[in-house]
Structure formats: structure tokens, C-alpha cells
Amino acid sequence: MTEGRKRGPLRADAQRNYDQILAAAEAAVARDGADASLEEIARQAGVGSATLHRHFPSRQILLEAVFSAKVETLCRQAKDLAADAEPSDALITWLRAVVAHATSNRGLATALLRGAHESFGTTCHAMITDAGRELLERAHEAEAIRPGVEIVDLLTLANAIALATEQEPNAGARAEQLLDLAIYGVRPT
Amino acid sequence: MTEGRKRGPLRADAQRNYDQILAAAEAAVARDGADASLEEIARQAGVGSATLHRHFPSRQILLEAVFSAKVETLCRQAKDLAADAEPSDALITWLRAVVAHATSNRGLATALLRGAHESFGTTCHAMITDAGRELLERAHEAEAIRPGVEIVDLLTLANAIALATEQEPNAGARAEQLLDLAIYGVRPT
């Protein structure tokens, strides 16, 4: 979770504040979701709100920073699955992992969905999309996935499910159940 | 869209204000979605914000009032389909209608999903659930739907898709496409 410096090397105090804000944001977002109070995050980090806004000009950018570690995990997992598993299983296992991450990290789904349609800060969305595309292509070659389906379809579906179940009592199980339904179809085999 | 009086007959001016607030809320929600400014709605309706809060103690209750007409349409449609159509087609046609309504009325999906898990104002959610249950039961009897699937599963899925596509360029088409994917399954037949 230690975030590397950004572009031109930051001054030491700036780097320290950046890290503190990020740590506070992780805690706040885990507790309150994607619409956690930015002022509260700044307060917890022990910096003025202006400093937070300077380091993270928009909520979206802050959320991307918070979730980037999780997203990297997901991308690495995609790589591993592409190497190890049978194409169809690999893709579906990975989709389950995406949903699991999104439900256990309040706000991740929102951040990813918004990232797909805003001009800034689409980094996380692009990373996940690229990681998933490889898995999907392999699955398509094995004819294990309905033709014409694209990776954004699957990811939108996964995030939609996570988003909708986010505030249910046991979100994880419910989301998994709905993902299964979507994968195998509402109609019986 | 003319809303009947609530419980004890309202005073004439109160009823008039109620209707004006509702009309302003419809316009604002259509424009800004479920998180439209309540103060702005009160301003447009030409009443003080306290009056709005007296008539609609929570945002959720206001949203339910705004959408109740749409929800009634959906419920009527369910009844018609249950009478006319083949069980499986009826259910799927209706699910498409639910998604279409939810995407063309910004905030409807949010309101319905929240209504399912909050103690107050679950009226709309209950109405839709009951209407859909009948269609689903008929479809189950015809063995046209995967066993074990419940109406809340289908509605959550439909709302999830609407919610996730709400801010995409052509939300309607995209939502329909994803619903199809979920209905027929990610895996090929």
C-alpha cells in the first residue's frame, strides 16, 4: 500500500502527506463507501483539506489511488489464470474474483463504472479491461463463451451486480449467486 | 400524475403544495437523477424547504411518490402479460419493460434497490415484487426458468443492469443487451 512517488519527485513532506491521506482514505472508504467525506479524510490524515485537494484533484482520482493496489491484484490473478487454468474456468473464476473484490471493497464498483465513462482517471478501468480481455479471447477460441460477447459486457455485468448488492446484508454470497445466474442464464440448460 | 390525498384529508393549500412539489420533483429527478437537490425542488415548486420536508420526510419517500405512477404502469403490464402471453415470453418481456423503465427514468433503479433494504417506504418495491412473482410462478410451472430462481433475483439483476448503464451514452440499448446476456447466459447454448 506504499504508493510510489507520482511524476517529478515530490518533496519529502509532500510524499509523507500523500501517503497519510491515502491511508486515511482507505480506512474511510472501507467504512463509508465511495462517498466518504473528503474533509474527514483530511482530518484523519492530519492535513488541511486544501492539501488533500491538491494531491487528489477529484474524488475519482482519490478512489483510483485507493483501489489501485486491489486492481493490481486482480490483474495479476488474471495473468496467473491465463497461464494455468482451462480457458472457460479461468474466465469465470476471474469474474467471480472481480465481483468478490468489488463487494468486499465498498465503492470499488462505483469507481470502476464511473471510470469507464469519464474523461479523467480511467487508468484502473483500462487495466482491468486489458487483463480480462486476454482471458476472454482464450475462452472465445475454446467456444466456451457466447459469440459476440465483449469484455466490457462481462465487466459491466459484474460491477452492476456488485453495485446492486453492495448494501444487502450478506453482499458477498448474494452477488456470487446473481453472477452465477447471469453466467448460466435465467433460462434452464 | 394527480396524487390523491394521503390519510386524514389534507387542507386545500397543503394538497396544492403537495402536488406542486411532486411536479417539481418529477422534473428535477428526470434531469438530475435520484440525488437531485431537494432545496432546488422546493424552490421550483415555490414553497419553503421545510414544507417539502414535512410532506416528504425522506428522499426515499419523495422518490417513491415520483415513481409510483410508473410503477403502477409496470404492475398493470404484468397483469396483462400474465393473462395474454405464453409464460416464458411473458416474464422475459416484462423484465425488459422493467429495465426499459428503469433506464429511461433516472433514479428509478436506485430507488427500487434502496427500497428493498430500508425499513420505510418499501411500497413500490413490494408492488413490483408481487406483480412479478405471478409471472415467475407461471414460468416455473412451464419449466421455462432455471429452478430455484426467485423474483427478487430477477429484479435485482434487472435493476443492477439499469443502474450500471444509467450513465452510458445510449443506456437503453446497452441495458437491453446486457439483460439478454444474463437471460440467455454468458455460456453458449
Next chain:
DNA sequence: GTAACATATGGGGTGACACCCCGTTTAGCA
């Protein structure tokens, strides 16, 4: 018609928020 009363109103207060300006502080370097 009018008096009396319950009902309804809305200006304005409170506290939280996002976001930003600009005078002050400080790290990094010669």
C-alpha cells in the same frame, strides 16, 4: 359573517460539505 382553533407555512438557524485563495512555512540546495 365572524370568532376560535387546528393546521400548515417558510424565513432563517445549524452543522456538514466540496472546493479554493493566498499569506505563511519549510525542504532542499548552493
Next chain:
DNA sequence: TGCTAAACGGGGTGTCACCCCATATGTTAC
């Protein structure tokens, strides 16, 4: 050690949800 650019944060602005209570208004009984 002193200079300068970089970074900071107190405090301002405008917005919001929500509520209190003095005032106004419709309703009803006479």
C-alpha cells in the same frame, strides 16, 4: 547559512439537508 521554489493549511464561499417556531390561513361551529 541563507535563498527560493514547493508545499501547506486556516479560513472564506457557496451549497446542501434538516429543523425550530413565530406567523398566517383554511376550516368549522355558532
